[in-house]
Amino acid sequence: DAKTTQPPSMDCAEGRAANLPCNHSTISGNEYVYWYRQIHSQGPQYIIHGLKNNETNEMASLIITEDRKSSTLILPHATLRDTAVYYCIVRVVMNYGGSQGNLIFGKGTKLSVKP
Amino acid sequence: GAVVSQHPSRVICKSGTSVKIECRSLDFQATTMFWYRQFPKQSLMLMATSNEGSKATYEQGVEKDKFLINHASLTLSTLTVTSAHPEDSSFYICSARKGMDRWNTEAFFGQGTRLTVV
Numbered sequence: 046d047a048k049t050t051q052p053p054s055m056d057c058a059e060g061r062a063a064n065l066p067c068n069h070s071t072i073s074g075n076e077y078v079y080w081y082r083q084i085h086s087q088g089p090q091y092i093i094h095g096l097k098n099n100e101t102n103e104m105a106s107l108i109i110t111e112d113r114k115s116s117t118l119i120l121p122h123a124t125l126r127d128t129a130v131y132y133c134i135v136r137v138v139m140n141y142g143g144s145q146g147n148l149i150f151g152k153g154t155k156l157s158v159k160p
Numbered sequence: 161g162a163v164v165s166q167h168p169s170r171v172i173c174k175s176g177t178s179v180k181i182e183c184r185s186l187d188f189q190a191t192t193m194f195w196y197r198q199f200p201k202q203s204l205m206l207m208a209t210s211n212e213g214s215k216a217t218y219e220q221g222v223e224k225d226k227f228l229i230n231h232a233s234l235t236l237s238t239l240t241v242t243s244a245h246p247e248d249s250s251f252y253i254c255s256a257r258k259g260m261d262r263w264n265t266e267a268f269f270g271q272g273t274r275l276t277v278v
Contacts, residue, residue: 081269088166088253088269089204132203147194148255148267150204 049133054155057127063120065154067133070114075137078109079148080118082129082156089132089150092118123158130155162188164256166270173244173277180240181273183254189234190256194267195227198251210237244277251275 050068057063069078080092093100093107095116100107106119120127132153163186173179183193191212196204208229209217216229228240237256241248253272 083204086251086272086274088164088255088272091268147206147209148204149206150196152203 049135049151051131051133051151051154053152054157056157056159057120057123059125059158059160060122063118063123063127063156063158065118065120065131065133065156066115067118068115069133069135072113072135073137076135077137078107078113078116079134079136080105080107081132081134081148081150082127083132083153084126084129089148092131123156125158125160128156128158162186162256162258162268164190164254164268164270166252166254166273168273169271170274171276173275175245175277176243178240178242179244179275180238181252181254181275183237183239183256183270185235185256185258185268188256188258190237190258191234192257193231193237194255194257195229195237195239196253196255198253198272204253207239241275244275246277249275249277 077094077096079094081089083089093102093105095107095109109116130153132150134148165184165186167182171179193210195207197207198204206219207222210229210231212231212234218224226242231237251272251274255267255269
């Protein structure tokens, strides 16, 4: 799986949009971009994933550049409860019935939402 | 989303004893579960992949005789830390892949188990 690069930390004011960047310049055509977050002392929580089109759900938006070498996770109105470590992961599509699917976590971005 | 439950959430044990951690998928069948370990201020490290009805696949450097994994059903995988030592103290997290859908690539995580060996 391709490697990702994220800034180690970011601050965001409560109520403002949090834009978390991720570089994945070696991504291949069959790799998805996934975002997870981990609030302190909890298991990771799935946020969103995409292949090449921008995606939006109730939690966030994912913007993937046209060349797919980078992406941005957007939390439109950050709250204090969004303070967490955010992980950007690229992964191949799992084969049917295979045991692939484990996620390889980097160091992520520690997002601190401040009042 | 799908729910994965881990038990216990926190355990303290004496050095030399064994500890069993359970990982259950509550509302879906998980043919594959993954076990991770996370030391303080570090990222998650994959320990092993657990497949229902077959032997687990361990990552390099993880002792299979020390970390026993059993995936006896489609909703339950267990990790037993045998003869635990203080250096095994860590945050253990499981995740489960939902079903056999080729295009369903989300992984769902348990809440983690904080193991402290004294």
